[in-house]
Amino acid sequence: MRNVPYADYDLVPRDVLPIGTDYEPGHVLDWHTHRRAQFLYSATGSMIAETDEGTWTVPSDRAVLIPPETRHRIRMLGASTRSLYVEPAAVPWWPGGCTVVDVPPLLRELLLVAVDFGPDYDLSGREGAVANLLLFELAALAPLPFHIRVPSAPELARLCRDYLAHPEPGVTNADWATRLALSERALARRFRAELGMSPAAWRVRARLVAAVPLLREHAIARVAGDLGYASPAAFTAAFTRTFGLPPSALRGT
Structure with missing residues (x-):
């Protein structure tokens, strides 16, 4: 799914909900929360994520893990994003605070494929297999220290x-x-x-x-x-x- 509101699909019965979005430079997603955990990948440009605890800078080709129900805002610096909104029960290991991570080539390719899924993609076929592999890849990501506490x-x-x-x-x-x-x-x-x-x-x-x-x-x-x-x-x-x-x-x- 591309350039669609996340809230319209939050309750779709899929553990992994992929959405791709393009933003104008300087666009700000003002303070908000998500029920799901979010993997927010900057395919182009950069992003700055803020919470009440600090600021996380996300260069191009990297991502930030945002915990569920975390109040945050995002400033887009020419960014085109690929997000995975993940049911919290599917990722019990998810960090308790925002974390910038490196994104290896396999995960990048899986993201490019996944954002073309429909919201009710087939869990038993190729699309379901890709979604399961995304969860495995997310669990293996290496953190990067591009943050500062406030x-x-x-x-x-x-x-x-x-x-x-x-x-x-x-x-x-x-x-x-x-x-x-x-x-x-x-x-x-x-x-x-x-x-x-x-x-x-x-x-x-x-x-x-x-x-x-x-x-x-x-x-x-x-x-x-x-x-x-x-x-x-x-x-x-x-x-x-x-x-x-x-x-x-x-x-x-």
């Missing part, structure tokens, strides 16, 4: 979400403390209590997370400069240390 305190959450939208490298702890009418020490204490890291360390990770979708469209040198790194080499080292793979691994994906 504090639960509303004023800190607003501060962090604003920064994720505009990750200016020149922002300091003093700037944030002034905005919240706190001392720098109190600001640092609250960040460590909520997230286990300093505000400065959080901003470093936020800028690296922000780099993920940019790397598809821009040269590494430009991304490094825009995010405040003295050289592409310094940016590459920080990115690789944080995520376990170099920024070049996301170029052209």
Whole structure:
């Protein structure tokens, strides 16, 4: 099924419901929940998934696992998606929080096939076999660390979400403390209590997370400069240390 509302088919008696959807760049799926677990794959472009707990950046050819009944919103950066909406009872192993995952070639091909199924596809034939194989493949996916947590305190959450939208490298702890009418020490204490890291360390990770979708469209040198790194080499080292793979691994994906 392509470009159809998920809600119209939620109660179809199939464990795996495949839907393909094309979006305009910048389209936002505002805050919502699904009864089913969702595997959301970015066939082209990138996506940013947000929950109350944090932000997950999904490069092209990767996916995010979204637990059932999880409040979330998705910002599409030129994305064409392939989703699997899965009955929770069929995936008892599903993670309790959103998780970005790598998507191997076999799973990509199965997704391309599955989105052409009708909602009442034949469970006993080829289509049912593909749906069962999709469940096996989903259980074997490797997680990727393209996420960042957001504090639960509303004023800190607003501060962090604003920064994720505009990750200016020149922002300091003093700037944030002034905005919240706190001392720098109190600001640092609250960040460590909520997230286990300093505000400065959080901003470093936020800028690296922000780099993920940019790397598809821009040269590494430009991304490094825009995010405040003295050289592409310094940016590459920080990115690789944080995520376990170099920024070049996301170029052209």
